[in-house]
Amino acid sequence: MCGIFGVYPHKDAASIACLGLYALQHRGEESAGIITRNGKKPHLAKGLGLVSDVFDDKVLRTLRGEMAVGHVRYSTTGSSNIKNTQPFYVRSKIGDIAIAHNGNLTNTLTLRRELGDKGAIFQTTMDSEIIAHLLAHSPTKDLKEAITWSLSKMEGAYSLVLMLNDILVGARDPFGWRPLCLGKLDNSYVLASETCALDLIEAKYVRDVEPGEVVFIYKDRVESFKPFGACPSAFCIFEYIYFSRPDRNIFGHNVYTTRKKLGAQLAKEFPIKADLVMPVPDSGTFAALGFSDASGIPFEMGMIRNHYIGRTFIQPTQELRDFRVKIKLNPLKEVLNGKRIAVIEDSIVRGTTSRARVKTLRQAGAKEVHMLVSCPPLISPCFYGIDFPTKKELIASKHNIEWVRDFIGADSLSYLSLEGMLSAMPLSKESFCTSCFTGKYPINHTCRQSKYILEK
Numbered sequence: 001m002c003g004i005f006g007v008y009p010h011k012d013a014a015s016i017a018c019l020g021l022y023a024l025q026h027r028g029e030e031s032a033g034i035i036t037r038n039g040k041k042p043h044l045a046k047g048l049g050l051v052s053d054v055f056d057d058k059v060l061r062t063l064r065g066e067m068a069v070g071h072v073r074y075s076t077t078g079s080s081n082i083k084n085t086q087p088f089y090v091r092s093k094i095g096d097i098a099i100a101h102n103g104n105l106t107n108t109l110t111l112r113r114e115l116g117d118k119g120a121i122f123q124t125t126m127d128s129e130i131i132a133h134l135l136a137h138s139p140t141k142d143l144k145e146a147i148t149w150s151l152s153k154m155e156g157a158y159s160l161v162l163m164l165n166d167i168l169v170g171a172r173d174p175f176g177w178r179p180l181c182l183g184k185l186d187n188s189y190v191l192a193s194e195t196c197a198l199d200l201i202e203a204k205y206v207r208d209v210e211p212g213e214v215v216f217i218y219k220d221r222v223e224s225f226k227p228f229g230a231c232p233s234a235f236c237i238f239e240y241i242y243f244s245r246p247d248r249n250i251f252g253h254n255v256y257t258t259r260k261k262l263g264a265q266l267a268k269e270f271p272i273k274a275d276l277v278m279p280v281p282d283s284g285t286f287a288a289l290g291f292s293d294a295s296g297i298p299f300e301m302g303m304i305r306n307h308y309i310g311r312t313f314i315q316p317t318q319e320l321r322d323f324r325v326k327i328k329l330n331p332l333k334e335v336l337n338g339k340r341i342a343v344i345e346d347s348i349v350r351g352t353t354s355r356a357r358v359k360t361l362r363q364a365g366a367k368e369v370h371m372l373v374s375c376p377p378l379i380s381p382c383f384y385g386i387d388f389p390t391k392k393e394l395i396a397s398k399h400n401i402e403w404v405r406d407f408i409g410a411d412s413l414s415y416l417s418l419e420g421m422l423s424a425m426p427l428s429k430e431s432f433c434t435s436c437f438t439g440k441y442p443i444n445h446t447c448r449q450s451k452y453i454l455e456k
């Protein structure tokens, strides 16, 4: 995942972008960056860490200009290091190009080889850099034609915010895997991954950038075009389950309401006996509320989250993940002691985090721990911009539910059915990508690439 943001024209473009990135911080905690353009001069500041680590008043004052593009990164192609930070900026024959990308290209290796054969020299190991090279290699200087030519070469998932000279550009792949919305702030236009970024800066939500749409934002007007024919959508269903903030609308519908419906459906499918239902905070909270409403089992917060720790799943290495699990959630013995507990988890990836949580609950005196998961077992990797590990690291791809239950140490383990998950969604089941649950992918991949494909 990643969070992307753009604003134009605005006299405080950098500050507005910084606020937008704060609202999108949950989409990536590894690095943050903003580029602005003042006349013909770009100003770029980026670094590793959170938005608050990278930007302060002094840095923001150096980012002059009425256009800003911002990015927060969670690496899905290329390591987490200073070179692989965005926005990625180059000067080319078509002018200044700055790129903020969310998603994963699936023909990265092919494109990189083709461009390399034509003399392209790469500075990073991100697939996003390839987009800049495609634009620079396009056979035309007309910007709309150059964009169309470049996008036609790209396969896979991309939501993009680009600075192309004095035009702010938003683009979404024809399947629409990753979200992107358009907002208005007085006379300025805003592009953002999620509507919560618009809410924070008090911009009005105009609409989603549609799958396959390209939006050109000039100083005095907006133009939109769809260079490719219609294709079935493949919105990432995991945005509703885990990734997006609950206080936002995604693909036109509210995340909070959808998560409660997932919990209610889980209660319908698994009517268990328990004294209390509790979430794994924070992402399991809303499904747990839905579960409690539907089952009549009282809702309690059995664990309190340390809010100075980021999201565990988002950390790039196993060592860090294990360390953070231990300090992230503190159990409430007074609530848990002697009780039969239904724990609502949004997903189980490797199983190690769930195992640590069950152990903590038992140490706090829980009599029974029943783990209920608000999505089906994850059995296949994601090639579209979420860093799900390889198939062999996904615990449910190798083992049946009973084995996983035993591994995590729970008294019972229940996963929401695929049909149940889809029935809780606000859009038709055909609208979604569910590949990580089914192993069926919407496009044929030239290769099944890993995160480090450009580092081998």
Ligand code: SF4
Binding pocket: 177, 235, 236, 237, 238, 239, 381, 382, 383, 384, 385, 386, 433, 434, 435, 436, 437
């Ligand atoms: S494979 Fe899973 S995580 Fe990836 S885009 Fe599809 S639904 Fe989302």
